[in-house]
Amino acid sequence: MRVSRIKLCDFRNIRSMELELCENANIIYGDNGQGKTNFIEAVWLFTGAKSFRGAKDSQMIRFDCPQAALELDFFGSGREQQAMITVESRRSASLNEIPLRSAAELAGHFCAVVFSPAHLTLIKNGPQEKRRFIDTSICQIKPKYVHILNQYTRVLDQRNRLLKDMAYETSLFNTLDIWDERLASFAAVVIKTRASFLERLKPFSQEVYAGISRERETLDFHYVSSLPCEPGLGIPEIERQLLDRLQNQRSEDVKARVTICGPHRDDIEITLNGKSARSYGSQGQQRSCVLALKLAECELIRETVGEYPVVLLDDVMSELDVSRRDYLLNNLRDRQLIMTCCDKAYFKTLGRGIGARIQNGEVVSYRNY
Numbered sequence: 001m002r003v004s005r006i007k008l009c010d011f012r013n014i015r016s017m018e019l020e021l022c023e024n025a026n027i028i029y030g031d032n033g034q035g036k037t038n039f040i041e042a043v044w045l046f047t048g049a050k051s052f053r054g055a056k057d058s059q060m061i062r063f064d065c066p067q068a069a070l071e072l073d074f075f076g077s078g079r080e081q082q083a084m085i086t087v088e089s090r091r092s093a094s095l096n097e098i099p100l101r102s103a104a105e106l107a108g109h110f111c112a113v114v115f116s117p118a119h120l121t122l123i124k125n126g127p128q129e130k131r132r133f134i135d136t137s138i139c140q141i142k143p144k145y146v147h148i149l150n151q152y153t154r155v156l157d158q159r160n161r162l163l164k165d166m167a168y169e170t171s172l173f174n175t176l177d178i179w180d181e182r183l184a185s186f187a188a189v190v191i192k193t194r195a196s197f198l199e200r201l202k203p204f205s206q207e208v209y210a211g212i213s214r215e216r217e218t219l220d221f222h223y224v225s226s227l228p229c230e231p232g233l234g235i236p237e238i239e240r241q242l243l244d245r246l247q248n249q250r251s252e253d254v255k256a257r258v259t260i261c262g263p264h265r266d267d268i269e270i271t272l273n274g275k276s277a278r279s280y281g282s283q284g285q286q287r288s289c290v291l292a293l294k295l296a297e298c299e300l301i302r303e304t305v306g307e308y309p310v311v312l313l314d315d316v317m318s319e320l321d322v323s324r325r326d327y328l329l330n331n332l333r334d335r336q337l338i339m340t341c342c343d344k345a346y347f348k349t350l351g352r353g354i355g356a357r358i359q360n361g362e363v364v365s366y367r368n369y
Helices: 036-045 117-121 127-141 145-165 170-213 235-248 250-256 283-305 322-330 344-350
Strands: 002-011 014-020 025-029 068-076 079-087 091-095 112-115 219-224 267-272 310-314 337-341 353-359 362-368
Touching (some): 014 362, 036 068, 127 145, 145 170, 170 283, 170 322, 267 283
Parallel strands (some): 025 353, 310 337
Antiparallel strands (some): 002 068, 068 079
């Protein structure tokens, strides 16, 4: 999979930009605050996911402009394709001139893996960041998963509102059965999908980490559910266990006025030689874990869809030491890279590619190297 052209209009600080990219390394460089990360963010949106920076759609429109428009020409699934996104109060999209019901439906058509400095703290951050990582990855290889997640979130929100309203209207307690059944049905699919994904990701991650650490440590991880169910079971069995748990914990939920267990509270336990990477791993070891997870994500997407995703590196080279930087670049030579940096000297060993310098949201120089 590769991007051949991108055109942006009124996106963040970018008034108008059109850039042709090569199939190898594409270096976007310049000083801080010039629009490099905005460029990476724009490419990432074509995966159908939300901004990896956590921004709302309205925040991605240039000041005093009614909307932002994005176009992407790319090669995927054996043919040339074009996707378009319009950002207003919400995002709308089309693929090959066919309107989509939502921008999320781009998932699975264009695949990318993004690696930014924020991802380097994935190990030491809380469970929410790990859940976001795994859910975003799954959506690229299982596009329908996003609908399951959305349904689970809607039912969870409705159940939580119900729990809050019970303080004023106790008769609502009798309606919990309906919401428990719906919540358990969606939660079981989320848990099973996450656990299965991690099992597929594990061998790739372990191989990469062994290469980085020169086999000094062994990486391992598993899904930790906040509900007493076995992810190895089938979905119907998990659903029954979840429903029993939800019904047994009702008094606790009513007291807390919130659903205290479920996939929204789950975690991923990551270990090195059997010890928690979060509690006992050094900063270097934690960053190696993240590097292994990201490179493994690339391999899993290739295994599933038949081609490598586009790799987006947003100013991570300055955050990695020489050995990890070299390992990353040496293992990304056979796929398209779009990278940002302040100092293009980091990429002298990349071979063929193009370099584009950005200043104030505009390309001020462009050359092959």
